[in-house]
Amino acid sequence: MNPDLSVRIGKVKFSNPVLVASGTFGYGEEYGSIFDLNRLGGIITKSITLNPREGHPPPTTCETSAGMLNCIGLANVGVKRFIKEKLPFLRTLKTKVIVNVAGSSVEEYVKVVKRLEGKKGIYLLEINISCPNVKEGGIAFGSNPESAYRCIRAVKENTSFPIIAKLSPNVSDIVKIALAVKEAGADAVSLINTLVGMAIDLETKKPRLTNITGGLSGPAIKPVALAMVWKVAQRVKIPIIGIGGIMNYRDALEFILAGASMIQIGTGNFVDPECSIEIVEGLKRYCKENKIRRVGDLVGKLKT
């Protein structure tokens, strides 16, 4: 018998727990020329802001040991063009589409989610309160429990979509933030966004990124992410979506054991564009071989 990989967040049912992370998958089209996107549990779009954003000037990415830094800076087409130009394609998919939303003020988040309200083809919103690369927005909301609460509360009051709050690891206690967003009405939390990092070019004595610092992602951050997922899972009883250096189904299973009901693939998409669907297949195989009926039965089953 085929194992059951399905997962629910709120009223939304996903065929499997594998999502692709915001900012690593564009608006879906590019990867659609490599594999069938419907094999994914869901797709998370690039962060959408009220107005289009060009992002930071290049260079905005650089490779580091078992990871990479980026300071793309939320480059995106803006909510209006997103709805007009990108959503029609996403709507043709059977996979669940999650729109990631970012803003530089609570009002901006609210304006964006109002524009997205009721749009066909969208199933959930992921609220980015953790981008380390924009001064005024993103991280400003995610770095203390009060502002995280305010932002998520305002979004929740203005949307009928279930919402996921995407959390930053660059805080003193991620559990407090997770508790605050749960209190504010978040249906799930996703963690972790990238860790603030930096690289220097010795030849020029300049930082490798124009924004000087950037967000570190990739296998290098997996142990940090795993520990944070585990900590949050001990205290916060809403679904957790684990993110951070997941490259294969075994990594995914570690997050699931630590307490994640779903996982996101980010940098892994760059290393192997088929990484996400190979993880879906790997989870299936693992459950079969180990006679596990539902992958959900493994969530939080860490033996301590």
Place this chain on the structure above:
Amino acid sequence: MIYKEEGSIFSIESLNEKVFRLKIFSPDIAEKALPGNFCHLRVNQTYFPLLRRAFSFNKVEKDKNSFELLIKVVGLGTELLSRKNPGEKIDLLAPLGNFFSFSKRSENVVLLAGGMGIAPLFYLIDFLLKKKYSPEKITLFFGVKKREELILVEELVSSGIKLHIATEDGSAGYRGMITSLFYQELKEKRINLKNTKFYACGPNPMLKEVSSISRKLNINCQVSLENHMPCGIGACLGCVVNTVKGYKRVCKDGPVFDTREVILD
């Protein structure tokens, strides 16, 4: 169509101290790769180096189901690639990016290559010759720092095209930058500005100079750019370049851009 395939290494040929030619067997990619396209490959199956590396096609032999990449050792990724052996498998994603817009057979073709910039232009020349373009209509300006860096010259000479060589230290051909030699030939009207398509690939300072010459003479030149590309397919926006229409992705909107459009600084 983008193929994600496991190719197998046919041969690895050292051209000088730093540069080697990697010949890879991969029928689908060899069938589809056009001049200007690139291949995104994974150096190994570990996490360091983590990201794929992009190399433009240097030669494609459809009849032999294979293609070649020209690679210079500049860091750990290329160093590890240089130690590969024939028969080893290699994880490929290709063909990616746009390609050169081709000239008509009646047009002249002028190409400027700086150092490793010869890689895609060599394929373009080979491609045009196979399409029965007359070699007399093709002129290549090839500049390097010093004589030892001149590669593929025998093949270029035997192809019958017009070849101008420059070295910065004067150890072969014209002494100086390839763009200076190009400008000199232009001034002396040895290059026809009309009815000619221009192509260039090389380090950024050279392409900047090509860009400024193009503006001065009101011509357009297609330049192939290089950049670090995390995804290679247009999703991450990590390889953008500035253009008159805002940032564009080198991997997907390029790597070939018009000098009329791209802003190099």
